[in-house]
Amino acid sequence: MKNTELKSFIAILVVLLTLFTVYQVIIHQLFYNQLKSDSITTWGEITARLVEQNPENEAEIMKVLTSHSIHSIQYQEKGKDILRQYGLHEDLESQLFPLLNNHIFRHSQFIYWGLVCFGCILLLVSYMQQKMFFNKIRQLTSAAKKIIDGDYSVAINENKEGDLAKLVVSFRSMKDIIRQSMQDLREERGFLVQILQDISHQLKTPLSTISIYNEMMLNESLPRQQQVQLLQNNDAQISRMNVLIQNLLKVAKIDARAISFEKEPANLVETIEDSLDRLDRMITDHRISIDWDTSKEVVVIHDKLWMQEAILNLLKNAIEHSKPGGKILIKIENTPIFTELVIQDFGEGIDAEELPHIFERFYKAIGSKKHDSVGIGLALAKSIIEAHQALIKVESERGAYTKFTVTFIKF
Structure with a gap:
């Protein structure tokens, strides 16, 4: 997996789940230890009272407490009948068992607050990661706007690997390509302006000469020999312009890389x-x-x-x-x-x-x-x-x- 953003989020999630699991194990262990301690205290009090009233039954009482009595099932049923006479049975709500109810309430509170705390931590981590991610996106958006406005000095750095880093690298490459394209476009525009100026400058003199010769030839009294001479001069000027234009076009095509040389x-x-x-x-x-x-x-x-x-x-x-x-x-x-x-x-x-x-x-x-x-x-x-x-x-x-x-x- 090359997406470091996703890897880091999964790693944080695994750590939080591990910590939450450890927290749950500790809470359950504390609950069991407290329940065991309270059970020993309660049954110890009952045992002491029974032994005090019937010392000869101490061994039998301990067998019942340690589940070693051979008549346990018989006495269990009798005991349930006695407790039922006082309103204590399996269907009774746990709130009517004060000791057990206190243990369950404290245990539920620990679980609830644990869930709340770890949920808040998870939300905070997710928020921080998403904030960092969208900050990068906003930087790219802002940089793109600057590039559109012609500012190519913007720089966005990303030192980590991953899809976001690839996006930043691609953005930098795009910026360089756009900058080079715009520079080439400006150079081509300047080159075109220069070529047009060169052509205009170089054609101005021969065109003026041809125009003057044409005006002279319009004179009906001009001898035929002079007319021929002027036509020959015009022909030379036209040939000169033709060579000039052809060579200019060749230079322009080569400079603009519009010619593919068959080397x-x-x-x-x-x-x-x-x-x-x-x-x-x-x-x-x-x-x-x-x-x-x-x-x-x-x-x-x-x-x-x-x-x-x-x-x-x-x-x-x-x-x-x-x-x-x-x-x-x-x-x-x-x-x-x-x-x-x-x-x-x-x-x-x-x-x-x-x-x-x-x-x-x-x-x-x-x-x-x-x-x-x-x-x-x-x-x-x-x-x-x-x-x-x-x-x-x-x-x-x-x-x-x-x-x-x-x-x-x-x-």
Whole structure:
């Protein structure tokens, strides 16, 4: 039995019943001893009077008193007849036997008061236990009201085992779950507000540009060549907004844990090569040489499509910030503990004070030559990599290099 409240109540009840039983045994023993003493006193007086009047019958009288007389039945009947003549018989009320009546009255009083006392003790113990139990219930009720009002500092402790302790533990677990849920809800609300602000801020400029170009195109005297140029500018702005919105939605889904990554052992080399293939035209246009020499297979647990997205953004950043005709180094180091991927360009570099901010959404380095960048690619790459329980760090020196290192832990 694990219910300590019930066990303690049963234990107290057993103790009280035991004490009451002992009390009853003592009372009955006292009653019998008193009855025996009074009987000896009464029969002693009768015996003394009979022996005094008939000394020769002393032995016979003692035989009658000790039930050793051979004529006891005969004399018992004669004695009953004599007593009946004086009004004493079995049907007579006990109140007419003063000595016996006093014994029965005192004995009944002891039993009655014993019952009253033990009944009061039992009621008091039951009241105290129920009061303690309902005090705990009231504490839980009060704590629940405080939690509803947003106060999660309430604490209810229960050091004993039992169902009440289990209820308290479950209540504490529920409180922690509600607190965490409310915290997550506040974070999600703040995250949503931030995303909406980011989208609004980033779309404001291209939308304003498109609006101005449209007003210019409404001018009928505008040459056809300029109209085409404005349409092309609008198309570029629309494409920029489309990329921005798609990347923002990807970052938002990852941060909100709304994406289930299909992680499985896959060749990281193939993932990198697929990313390079998608950037082939961009690499050619910038005349970038790729220093990429590694083994044919390095198995890492990852979601191939999403990791391509992350590596693509790192490579794209390296290409955009490299000088025309520059070089990008890609290197993989595979050990029993970790796999390390390095992507390094030798372009404009980043100032030391700007390094802590480059993974922030919409952050652009002050000296960056890429003016049309929206600053979302590196934030997306970091979110994807960290969702794989991997690490990413950056090292850079202005005018020399920028190196991204991605570390996949194998345990």
